[in-house]
Amino acid sequence: MGADEDAVIGRRGSRPKGVARRQEILDRAIEVFREQGASGTSLRRIAEAIGVSHAALLHYFDSREQLLVAVYAHAEQNHENPPGLRPGIDTMIHAARRNVDIPGLVTLYSTLLAASLEDEEGVGRDFFTARFDVLRGSITESLRVQQREGLVRDDVPAEHLAALLIAASDGLQIQWLLDPGVGLESTLQTLGVLLRPPA
């Protein structure tokens, strides 16, 4: 493999490829998603919308899955947490609200996540495993602090609450997509009430 050769030869490895152009492609790909939603996400359709051949995309990304994961990761990191807000219910509500704003982002997330369950070896597998790990970790830590401050009930383990927060947020966004009457934000607020210490 070329990468191995680089490592062996001693070249300063891992400058994936044209970083600038790669970013450019990602940005335009996100635009495609913002306009067309999750439909027509085949390599050829994306390439056509960007104005290159589908093979060109594979010059920067090893596979369609890798491209889509990069697109999602890029979109997710573009709207990071507002400063001064500790990970918890409020940040989840904030994130959910914005996810729903970008058409196709929740769908893309769900599709890639499902694909990562199917393929033990895929690129998405590592991404989502790490994502959940980091998310659970930071939320757990934040909740533990809030438990000490008396802001969150401390009769249940913070790890469980963190996993529940993420699961509820993910699941509710899907339910909301299928039936907007579900009330995404208000339901998450209710979960926030459940976290409060008993008066």
Add this chain to the structure above:
Amino acid sequence: MGADEDAVIGRRGSRPKGVARRQEILDRAIEVFREQGASGTSLRRIAEAIGVSHAALLHYFDSREQLLVAVYAHAEQNHENPPGLRPGIDTMIHAARRNVDIPGLVTLYSTLLAASLEDEEGVGRDFFTARFDVLRGSITESLRVQQREGLVRDDVPAEHLAALLIAASDGLQIQWLLDPGVGLESTLQTLGVLLRPPA
């Protein structure tokens, strides 16, 4: 349609198509999932495992998606709620435990659900919309009763709790698949604690 002809002609009606054969195919397809998991779910692979051509499957199911939805629906209905248990945390835990027992069932569910988000017109769309609707409805009703009985806190709307229960269960099963250390059952038990009325 053949079924209509039968009815008009007066033959002993309503053998829509090969109902028996259709069931047979479904049963064997589920076996394939139980053994091989969610991998190799292409029409040709399933057909090969059953011993027919892939076109034969399309004789009984209009599309691959319809077949897979039927497979999931069949598997889900096969393990219905234990009698005497009202819809709520306990039934969700019960269901989650069994889902996790059948390899590939959670993955199949997630995949079909994601696909239904992508395709506004697909067969899965109606299925999942209806499924969530029915689930939320029955759980809401059950929780309302338990609120009156003092078993569930009544300072939050039962509809929200129902949506949260389903979302948490769905989301946790996925997190558990990616990292079994998550503690599916114990985390759901914790959610049960959150539902209890403040002492």
Add this chain to the structure above:
DNA sequence: GTCTATACTTTGATAGAC
């Protein structure tokens, strides 16, 4: 380094033969 052209393979789906 960047990209096009092209071909290979799998897949879902359809049409028609038996």
Add this chain to the structure above:
DNA sequence: GTCTATCAAAGTATAGAC
């Protein structure tokens, strides 16, 4: 009712132009 043949689309991989 089932198969064979066939198609179009898609992901992937390679060769080579610039």
